[in-house]
Amino acid sequence: MPGGSYLEGRLHECFASRAxxxxWFDFRDVxxxxxVIAEAAGTVLQQVGLPCPEIEETSTAEATA
Structure with missing residues (x-):
């Protein structure tokens, strides 16, 4: 995925309050x-001029299966 370790570090910063x-991060209230994570990743990638891959929307049940 574009962004590699830079993207991972920025996402850790974005979601530090959920750590x-x-x-591990707690997203039980979402x-x-x-x-939410895909949108944050897209924002970070856009800020540094990298393309954001399309993420298919899945239901919560599919995402946790």
């Missing part, structure tokens, strides 16, 4: 966490 461990 529950080094690589209907579609995949969409």
């Amino acid at each position: 529950v461990g080094c690589e 209907e579609n966490p995949v969409q």
